Amino acid sequence: MRSAIYGAGSLGTVMGAYLSREGVQIDLINRNHAHVDALKKSGAHISGTVEMTVPVSALLPEDMTGRYDIIFLMTKQLNNRETVSFLKNYLAEDGVIVTLQNGIPEDSVAEIIGPEHTIGVTVEWGATMTAPGKSVLTSDPDSLSFHMGSMPGISENKIEEVKELLEKMCPVVIENNLPGARWSKLLINATFSGLGTVMGGTFGDVAHDPEARNLAASCMKEVIDVGRAAGVTFAPVQGKDLVSLFYWSNPVKKAIAKLIMPIAMKKHAAIEPSMLQDLKKHKPCEIDAINGVVCERGAREGIPTPLNDRIVKIIHEIQEGKRKPSRENLKELELCPNP
Structure with a gap:
């Protein structure tokens, strides 16, 4: 073979x-x-x-x-x-x-x-x-x-x-449930790779930074809302039900999601987003195949995705040389309305 x-x-x-x-x-x-x-x-x-x-x-x-x-x-x-x-x-x-x-x-x-x-x-x-x-x-x-x-x-x-x-x-x-497995991985990538690239950090940097962690919880909710509207049942990842862990509908549940995030990402904290690796090498990244998919499917299903839309915009601007990966970029994301 x-x-x-x-x-x-x-x-x-x-x-x-x-x-x-x-x-x-x-x-x-x-x-x-x-x-x-x-x-x-x-x-x-x-x-x-x-x-x-x-x-x-x-x-x-x-x-x-x-x-x-x-x-x-x-x-x-x-x-x-x-x-x-x-x-x-x-x-x-x-x-x-x-x-x-x-x-x-x-x-x-x-x-x-x-x-x-x-x-x-x-x-x-x-x-x-x-x-x-x-x-x-x-x-x-x-x-x-x-x-x-x-x-x-x-x-x-x-x-x-x-x-x-x-x-x-x-x-x-x-x-x-291959679509469910794909959307669960997309949930992780859109959140930690997307935000990690925006701020120029690792998955662990996103999980441990209070502002980034708050944005991560909102990003996850957007992805789950879009996936559910598209008829997706999210599959467990390494035995963990990401929807049960991270989906929230009120401030208390959001606070719990943020609290467990560093624990959930502990063994993968050192991952540097592949998109960030590409941008550092001045190569085009695949933002449109990650957060862009969430935005495109959200528009199709009538689910607003303001945070993912803004992540896509910022990463395109980094790719075009108009800005750099930086924690300062988080301030612009914080202006997005809460899902």
Whole structure:
């Protein structure tokens, strides 16, 4: 069975190291020449909450040959149509693309290769690339997990094949409610990645800062309101019912949500938002695939999303060089009406 990680950046390098260490023959594919050269020469060096250096198979997209049974897609959604169309030429007849991207990417992938070739996975951990060939795992090793669900037409055998591969790294939860799993991950990303990028901090910075934490509670409520209006039942994340923990309808419940936030984020506090990582490298980020999805679906369902709208606006302005990530940006968000 041939497998590959396409877009082996911060997360993909960590995942590739874990799988390669366990004897999985997997290609780590990335467009960054320096990164691929470092992986070939010295292996994948993973630090942070773990420490290991693992020899890996790495190559550039133009060096790909043959067809793969499983391709783990870990690029940003920005160029999904172009990327998936390219990968289609390297997919085995019964192969699958497993999208581990942020947001709600399954439909855009399935539109090109078909739902019978599309599996969705949410990644419940974080990492930061610090140099070519080097990535920092920012979540505690005992808090790593994947949540996986499939589109119609995927065989049980193929689901099991993918599950067995991912379990070489950490536990895998099979989701019968893939949209609910995606929206639960979107709830976390829109809140902690969105606000973390706005203020230039980590998930922990959001959870521990009183002003940011207050905004986070409001952001969560907006996302839950939109998801519910769209008919979504939010799935548990690592055994935790996020709606029960964080949804509020009065000041007392909001105060409780804010109180437990630092505890809930403790094992993931060091995660630096991928959007912030991109902006620091002067690369476009995928704000429109995260908070932007909440805004777009809110408009469709008639649910106001003033806070998410403003987060999108601020991050676009950071991307355009009109402002910088800063805690000062929180003041503008505080002007948004409470949900």
